Amino acid sequence: MNRRDFAIVTIIGLAIGLLAQLVLTNVVQEITPALRAGVVFGCLVFAPSALFVAYLLGKLVPALYQFAKFGAVGTLNTLISFGLLNLQSLIFRVTSGALIPAFATVAFVGATTNSFFWNKFWTFGANERPKAGEAFKFYFVSFIGWGLNVGAVSLMVNFVPHPGITPEIWLNIGGLAGVAASFLWNFFGYKFWVFRGSNR
Numbered sequence: 370m371n372r373r374d375f376a377i378v379t380i381i382g383l384a385i386g387l388l389a390q391l392v393l394t395n396v397v398q399e400i401t402p403a404l405r406a407g408v409v410f411g412c413l414v415f416a417p418s419a420l421f422v423a424y425l426l427g428k429l430v431p432a433l434y435q436f437a438k439f440g441a442v443g444t445l446n447t448l449i450s451f452g453l454l455n456l457q458s459l460i461f462r463v464t465s466g467a468l469i470p471a472f473a474t475v476a477f478v479g480a481t482t483n484s485f486f487w488n489k490f491w492t493f494g495a496n497e498r499p500k501a502g503e504a505f506k507f508y509f510v511s512f513i514g515w516g517l518n519v520g521a522v523s524l525m526v527n528f529v530p531h532p533g534i535t536p537e538i539w540l541n542i543g544g545l546a547g548v549a550a551s552f553l554w555n556f557f558g559y560k561f562w563v564f565r566g567s568n569r
Contacts, residue, residue: 370420370421370424374420374424374438374491375410375417376423376529377491378416378417378420378438379416379417380389380418380440381410381416381418381439381441381442381444381445381487382412382413382414382415382557383409383413383513384445384448385407385412385416385444385445385448386408386409386410386411386412388445388448388449389408389409389412389451389452390405390408390409391451391452391455391456391459392448392451392452392455392456392541393408393459394459395455395459395537395540395541396455396535396537396538396541398506404498405501412448416444416477419440419441420437420438420441422439422503423436423437424437430510435493435560436556437490438491438492439488439492439556439559440441441559442483442484442487442488442491442492443484443555443556444550445483445487445547446480446481446483446487446500447480447545449476449479449480449483450476450479450480450518450544450547450548451476451541451544452476452479453472453475453476453480453537454472454473454476454541454544455537455540455541456536457475457476458472458540459470459535460505464529464536464537464538464539464540465526465540466527467537468552469522469523469526469527469537469540469543470519470522472523473518473519473523473544473553474515474543475548476520477514477515477518477519477547478531481508481515483494484511484555485499485504485508485511488564489503489564490505492559492564493559493564494542495564503533503563503564506562506563507559507563509514509557510554510558510559510562510563511555513552513554513558514522514554514555515551517547517550517551518547518548518550519547519549520545520547520550521543521549521550522544522546522547524540524543524546525542525543525546525547526539526540543569553563
């Protein structure tokens with residue numbers, strides 16, 4: 370693993386730990402400073418450690434290292450999405466209903482825009498400026514991912530019973546279902562269609 374990848378994944382880990390604070394604020398009843406610091410520190414250490422393990426395994430299966438980089442960016446995107454979803458929930462005091470698809474859309478657009486730049490320049494190693502056709506393909510793949518994401522969130526939050534689980538936690542479980550629904554679709558769409566010429 371080179372120094373650039375180490376620095377980038379460390380920054381990603383820090384950003385994930387900081388964005389997780391929005392989720393903690395909305396989900397955990399009593400948050401201690403130790404819990405907040407532990408989450409940030411844990412993410413800061415885990416991200417480069419996980420990428421280093423993927424780097425070692427990538428010597429046997431080269432695609433694993435690129436997939437791990439995609440996973441790191443995907444985790445950051447997830448926390449951007451969850452952060453925006455929880456921020457909107459906190460501001461509007463809403464955890465279900467007709468506003469959830471709008472909340473999920475705002476969260477998805479924020480995460481997808483972040484995803485374009487990190488995946489283009491780091492995961493798939495492109496060096497040239499973004500092209501209009503490439504951005505169109507990226508957002509086309511992402512639009513289908515958005516449908517999978519928002520559909521899963523809306524179904525989970527609005528139609529699946531959740532006895533014994535607080536609405537705030539269930540909102541985040543719905544968000545996780547949305548991420549899972551779109552993750553593999555996006556990876557293969559980006560790798561084999563959008564950034565096909567720049568994969569390394």
